Amino acid sequence: MTTAQLPLWPAPLASGPVDAVVPVPGSKSVTNRALVLAALADGPSLLRRPLRARDTRLMAAALGALGAGVEELGEDWRVTPGTLPPSTDSAAPGAARPALDVDCGLAGTVMRFVPPLAGLLDADVRFDGDPHARVRPMATVVGALRGLGVAVDDDGRGTLPFTVHGTGAVRGGDLVIDASASSQFVSGLLLAGARFGEGLALRHEGPPVPSQPHIDMSVEMLRAAGVVVDDSAPGAWRVEPGRLRARDLDVEPDLSNAAPFLAAALVTGGRVRVPGWPRRTTQPGDALRWLLGAMGAAVTLDDEGLELRGTGELRGIDADLHDVGELTPVLVAVAALASTPSTFRGIAHLRGHETDRLAALARELDGLGGDVTETPDGLEVRPRPLHGGVFRSYADHRMATAGAVLGLVVPGVEVEDIETTSKTLPGFAGMWARALG
Numbered sequence: 001m002t003t004a005q006l007p008l009w010p011a012p013l014a015s016g017p018v019d020a021v022v023p024v025p026g027s028k029s030v031t032n033r034a035l036v037l038a039a040l041a042d043g044p045s046l047l048r049r050p051l052r053a054r055d056t057r058l059m060a061a062a063l064g065a066l067g068a069g070v071e072e073l074g075e076d077w078r079v080t081p082g083t084l085p086p087s088t089d090s091a092a093p094g095a096a097r098p099a100l101d102v103d104c105g106l107a108g109t110v111m112r113f114v115p116p117l118a119g120l121l122d123a124d125v126r127f128d129g130d131p132h133a134r135v136r137p138m139a140t141v142v143g144a145l146r147g148l149g150v151a152v153d154d155d156g157r158g159t160l161p162f163t164v165h166g167t168g169a170v171r172g173g174d175l176v177i178d179a180s181a182s183s184q185f186v187s188g189l190l191l192a193g194a195r196f197g198e199g200l201a202l203r204h205e206g207p208p209v210p211s212q213p214h215i216d217m218s219v220e221m222l223r224a225a226g227v228v229v230d231d232s233a234p235g236a237w238r239v240e241p242g243r244l245r246a247r248d249l250d251v252e253p254d255l256s257n258a259a260p261f262l263a264a265a266l267v268t269g270g271r272v273r274v275p276g277w278p279r280r281t282t283q284p285g286d287a288l289r290w291l292l293g294a295m296g297a298a299v300t301l302d303d304e305g306l307e308l309r310g311t312g313e314l315r316g317i318d319a320d321l322h323d324v325g326e327l328t329p330v331l332v333a334v335a336a337l338a339s340t341p342s343t344f345r346g347i348a349h350l351r352g353h354e355t356d357r358l359a360a361l362a363r364e365l366d367g368l369g370g371d372v373t374e375t376p377d378g379l380e381v382r383p384r385p386l387h388g389g390v391f392r393s394y395a396d397h398r399m400a401t402a403g404a405v406l407g408l409v410v411p412g413v414e415v416e417d418i419e420t421t422s423k424t425l426p427g428f429a430g431m432w433a434r435a436l437g
């Protein structure tokens, strides 16, 4: 794919230690789960301060196409279930079955969470997305739906596009999947499972499932909606059939989107405070406290939020990021600026993210004079003096923010298509400029 025509953003060089308070918008993962659960619930729900970004607007539009209503009320969103749960007023005799379109963009949560809901509608629902979305792994979703008795038309490649032929009900029951390529396969089925006739008894078979905190987030949010979920056996989940309670919810700040700002404090020896950092959370971004701490940061969490201070020390780490893969790009950028080498493991599944993140990080850092090698399940980073140049983002919001972190201390870094950050963080360039003062 040629990306030569995309604009280049001269990444600002820090003139000194970054010292900023950075309020971070709502969590993508919490917002999109809350939208799905609200669309399936027994009445209207209010999401307070959801993330308003491309991924969450795509989710709102997808649920809208399936019959739910999402209305903006200032900073909040009111969600009305509409024809979800399954409509009883199916098409009149002789009328064509409704054919609906869902644009997944590049949102993993939309492409993995919405198809199981489409099975609950009496309609044909076509799923497609961006060019980069058409190479993300989807075979497990298609296979799971067929295993649940839902017909799906695809071209057999195990990717978008495909069409789900819903019949208005999903039988549910026992299902075995391989979720080693993405935890979202598990989450998507769990979120819809209570609406299946027999509920869902899901079992994973295969190499370990990544991103366990995101599965915990799904289970916790289902329970908060009154759904009975048993996750006591490793690699197995039982969702009892039943109603989902509508509820109002405060969306936590997106801790993974705090990563570049916290990294800015660390690599410039400065200080960044993120207000509203939850004391307890299922978000994987909470691990930044330990990961950046291990790289030299001093981190405190109190009622004012999280504060991270750079201490002047910046060391490499050896870290298994299997559970927190979405933190990888920024951590690799920090590692490239450290005084000692780093090894990141457990993240083979990042090859199926917005882009092949392992290849992209190795290529772009090498392009700035770095020394990064891919391993079968991760990256090895050997710090070297870096020089300026173009840092391509491959339609990946987290590649773009990783480039911004490098540009703080490496003169002449130009990040391609900084606006790709609008997937989860619209206005990133402005936030970055404000944080740098």
Ligand SMILES: O=C(O)C1=C[C@@H](OP(=O)(O)O)[C@@H](O)[C@H](O)C1
Pocket: 028, 029, 030, 108, 109, 181, 182, 183, 184, 187, 210, 211, 214, 325, 326, 349
């Ligand atoms: O369920 C979610 O909200 C997510 C799960 C993870 O996906 P993978 O398990 O595919 O890494 C994560 O990387 C992604 O950013 C968001």
Ligand SMILES: C=C(OP(=O)(O)O)C(=O)O
Pocket: 106, 107, 108, 109, 326, 353, 354, 398, 424
């Ligand atoms: C992997 C990510 O996104 P998605 O939800 O599209 O999978 C991510 O945000 O790092």
